[in-house]
Amino acid sequence: MSLTVNHLSCLMGGRLILENIDGLVARPGEITALIGPNGAGKSTLLKGIAGLEHVAAGSRITLDGQALGNSALAPRAEHLYYLPQQLGSSSALNVFEAILLARRTRRKESGRQGLYRVRDMLRALELEEMAERPLATLSGGERQRVALAQAMVREPRALLLDEPTSALDLHHQLQVLDWLSRRAQETSTIVVMAIHDLSLAARFAAHLWVLKEGHGVACGSPGDVLTPARLREVYAIEAHVEWPENEPPRITPLTATRRLGI
Numbered sequence: 001m002s003l004t005v006n007h008l009s010c011l012m013g014g015r016l017i018l019e020n021i022d023g024l025v026a027r028p029g030e031i032t033a034l035i036g037p038n039g040a041g042k043s044t045l046l047k048g049i050a051g052l053e054h055v056a057a058g059s060r061i062t063l064d065g066q067a068l069g070n071s072a073l074a075p076r077a078e079h080l081y082y083l084p085q086q087l088g089s090s091s092a093l094n095v096f097e098a099i100l101l102a103r104r105t106r107r108k109e110s111g112r113q114g115l116y117r118v119r120d121m122l123r124a125l126e127l128e129e130m131a132e133r134p135l136a137t138l139s140g141g142e143r144q145r146v147a148l149a150q151a152m153v154r155e156p157r158a159l160l161l162d163e164p165t166s167a168l169d170l171h172h173q174l175q176v177l178d179w180l181s182r183r184a185q186e187t188s189t190i191v192v193m194a195i196h197d198l199s200l201a202a203r204f205a206a207h208l209w210v211l212k213e214g215h216g217v218a219c220g221s222p223g224d225v226l227t228p229a230r231l232r233e234v235y236a237i238e239a240h241v242e243w244p245e246n247e248p249p250r251i252t253p254l255t256a257t258r259r260l261g262i
């Protein structure tokens with residue numbers, strides 16, 4: 001039972017954006033972090049898995065053993081949910097309505113059951129006080145927490161999150177990722193999350209996928225993947241990598257090995 005990606009390539013605008021991404025596995029109940037520099041292809045890979053980007057013939061994506069390929073979007077969306085990096089905010093709905101609508105989009109259940117779930121989400125993500133606020137009036141971080149609630153309330157088999165904490169303050173980054181990893185475990189959900197903060201990736205992900213320039217360069221546990229040599233190769237940085245006992249891991253970038261404009 002897992003999400004797997006093999007031999008995946010993706011061509012866009014005549015350019016090969018992803019080339020033969022192979023051997024990736026994301027397991028239920030844990031967070032898999034997708035890391036790599038700007039333009040490495042993280043969003044494209046998540047969209048390819050979600051069926052929102054056309055992948056090349058021969059690409060193989062499976063969910064719990066079922067091949068997805070370029071299968072129709074609607075049945076795929078019942079099992080996979082992609083949360084994009086850029087969130088729309090023009091909706092006239094308020095926070096409560098937006099989360100309820102997300103719940104009801106793919107589910108037939110009694111009105112009360114759905115309402116309970118929405119209430120749980122509002123509480124978990126500290127959104128209760130803004131339940132009646134229109135989405136358009138929220139700050140970037142508040143909007144991002146609502147989007148996470150909209151994603152989680154659907155209870156998909158696999159969640160594909162594109163930088164889900166990029167707009168959050170430090171408190172909410174920790175709180176949301178801690179909650180996400182507990183929810184993934186409790187509900188055996190597969191979570192793949194693109195993220196730039198390597199300390200957070202090391203702390204909350206059980207498994208990492210590393211992309212660079214459209215190629216998969218590594219996958220494995222944070223301890224195996226996040227070495228100074230790999231960070232030099234992938235990000236062109238010198239970094240301290242520390243795994244202190246009884247404390248969260250620390251990845252501290254020290255210098256860029258190349259300067260802009262030189």
Ligand SMILES: Nc1ncnc2c1ncn2[C@@H]1O[C@H](COP(=O)(O)OP(=O)(O)OP(=O)(O)O)[C@@H](O)[C@H]1O
Nearest residue numbers: 012013015017036037038039040041042043044045
């Ligand atoms: N529609 C498109 N046509 C052509 N090239 C595209 C298109 N969409 C994205 N690209 C290119 O594909 C590459 C990968 O983009 P992608 O958004 O997947 O990277 P990313 O790893 O998510 O980057 P970031 O960390 O900056 O969000 C980039 O070079 C981007 O410019």
